[in-house]
Amino acid sequence: MAITIKDVAKAAKVAPSTVSRVIADHPRISEDTKKRVRKAMKELGYHPNVNARSLANRSTQALGIVMKSSADKALQNPFFPEVLRGISSVAHQLDYSLYISTGETEEEVYEGVQRMVHGNRVDGIILLYSRVDDPVANYLLEKDFPFVLIGKPHGNMDKVTHVDNDNVSASRDITNLLIDEGHERIAFIGGDTDLVVTLDRMQGYELALRESGLPIKEDYYIHAEFLKSGGREAVHQLFQLDEPPTGLVIADDLMSIGVITMLEEFGIKVPEDVSIVSFNNVYLSEITRPPLTTIDIQIYELGNQAAKCVIDKVCNKEEPAKRIIVPYHVMDRSSTRDIKDASLN
Template sequence: MVTIKDVAKLAGVSPSTVSRVIKDHEGISTPTKKRVKKIMEEIGYTPNITARNLVTNRANTIGLVIKSGVHEVNLNPFYSEVNLGVSKACRENGFSTLTTSASNDDSLLTEVKELIGSKQVDGFILLYSRMDDPIAHFLNTEGFPYVVIGKNIFGNNDITHVDNDNVQSAYAITELLIRKGYSEIVMVVDNDVFAVAKDRIKGFEVAMETFGLSERGRVVKCEDEGESIRHMLESLFRNGRPQALLTLDGVLNSRILSYLYQLEIRIPSDVATATFSDSLLTKLASPPQTTVDIFPQTLGREAGEEIIMLIKDPNRSKKNITVPTRIIERQSTQGGS
């Protein structure tokens, strides 16, 4: 069995130094940390996490909170990609992750309280931002560390936020559609409560107004149910056929594509389609979808690194981090004039 002494001997340091590297002690230089961690990896040494937690009084675990009311969470690539980014940051710093979600705010708040009460987590990452959120309010009241993947909707500097510029990215994808010759554009959303939805709607509306097309574009909200989506599409194409559909995210987009197929509406010859958040859902769609790539792994990694540093230094300055986006143009928007 590989021991801490074996690591110390190969690294040319004392066992206490190895122990401090495992605890990410500030008194150990970065080169020494890298050398010791490399040797630990090469010889397969795994620290005794339970014993270390007893010493540090930490769970070395980050809780990921997914917004309540989100259906098909396990099928949404955004959450798995963000989780992957967070996990990478955590793994490099000796932390693990724990995901919590619920169908309503009360249940979600109860879960968060239980995790804190049982000391199972050291901090949280909220994968959303919205007004009057009971989870954020509780964490603020308790002074418990957390980071938000989402917009700083309150404009203060008390919490670190990691986000894209969703207004700008929605403006950019709408501008692309307009410049390709589409003017009758409908933005389809399945929620308008969270900050990300509000900002994407705003970017779309600003772009349509800028190009003098406000009267030819509109936002349509549908329920997150199959028949509701189908009836919405039937109504749209019965009462003035839109030239392009812009959806709020890749999951909603995939459902729209399915019903367009059933209604024998072809893409892009009958209608163009575009969406946000690139993934296998959009890359492998038929046809492949034009998307705004929001780099969810980068969002997760940035948030993971920030919450870990905040746990280690509660007085750390808070910041707003903006992850750039890019448009990936594919076959779904190749029908413009």
């Protein structure tokens, strides 16, 4: 049962109107009374409604944005500014503001989402990730709060509106590009294994290898953060093997840039010595040397569609769950080499 202002008032031994004035930080309320009321609010777990002075049925005209980690770390990856650009375009047209979570830890992110929901700070929430057994998604489902997920849900597929690419097929296609060029020793560098996008891209990689009769080697799997530093760490491990790979499937462009930088330090050239394929087609993928062959997942469109879906859910609580699949495209550039032709020369 939800805690009310009356419950706080009773615990603090004041009138409900005094609690309202404390929430509004009214100057005529003494500091002692404010401290007593705020202590009661904290002990009871009461989250004030930031729009309590507005009409009860008034919309906040705000959408919550939740990232998988702190905003400071997440925004290092160009994926997030671009997906926010797609969300913002729809929000601006429909006069919604954005409220971005800023927790430094998973616990802080979760608590921030609770405050969004309990405090009625936003009308709906967009999760910019999909995690295995994610407590945030489970909480929003439990509260029946309007939310949309960018990615494929780990569970409750029929209950969660989500906007995604077919990452299994995309990864299969990009891995087959290397196989068609004669590569047999192909490694996979992915993100955290509790992220559904990592699992899907790994599944597509394995599917392509099996269909081509190529072995799946445990030593050829590396998992790190979707950051430049993650790619650098992967090179250390893979290129100290007795049989290093000739091809790399990397689950994120920013990681790929870290890989290329580290390979240069090892004296290994791309694509002369090793071919690289990647995902996301962020703006850096075109200007890196060499330009990356990558999957364009249409990041802007993912954000655009997610914003439309969550606003639909906000406007109509009975809106059924939807699955929106944004098409992907292979951007064939200069980071791979056909080694079949080289072996014939």
